[in-house]
Amino acid sequence: MIFGSWIYLGNPHVQRTGLEMKREQDEGSIQTIDQYQLIPHPRYEALALRSMLNSLPGFSWCTNPTCSSGQIQPQSPDPSSTHPSTKFTCLSCGHIHCTNHPTTPYHFDSSCAAFDARVAKDGASRLLELERVGERMVREIGRRCPNAMCGYWIEKMDGCDVVTCWKCGWRFCWECGARIDRRGGRFHREGCKWY
Secondary structure, eight states, X not given: OEEOOOOOSSOTTSOOOOOOEEXXXXXXXXXXXXXXXXXOHHHHHHHHHHHHHHTSTTEEEOOOTTOOOEEEOOBOSSTTOOSBOSEEEOTXXXXXXXXXXXXXXXXXXXOHHHHHHHHHHHHHHHHHHHHHXXXXXXXXXXXXXXXXXXXXXXXXXXXXSEEEOTTTOOEEETTTOOBOBTTBSOOOOTTOTTO
């Protein structure tokens, strides 16, 4: 089977070559099937309409999950601007969102630039807070390898108190940090439960 290009309904960005499908018949002859025989009419028309609407300058779809409407945005209230307004108010359902930030609630209190700056600042402070929480958790459930040449953070979930650092291979007691070597674990520090 051979397919041509997809849909053309006045969209200048799509080349019109038609949709053709050729198939071999019994005797080896080739028959051209009309595109309307291949694609069901309602689905074809819906896809063609969406394609054409998406190509229109200033057209936006409503982001309300219960609405399937879209519209061409009016020009910005600023007379010097040639761009459409970023505040999208759906004429069908009344939902409001920013065309520059469609996945977030509309930022009534600030411009897009101020909103972007605030999000960047909030994101940086959130990352810093997450890093602090992570460091606190590591200190509570982890320890540094007692090997002076390593110092890698190790987390012990359960099991024996004899731990081996996976980075340097140092074997030590989890409770007191004493090295466990070939001579056995007789060198625990005072205060360790294995002393």
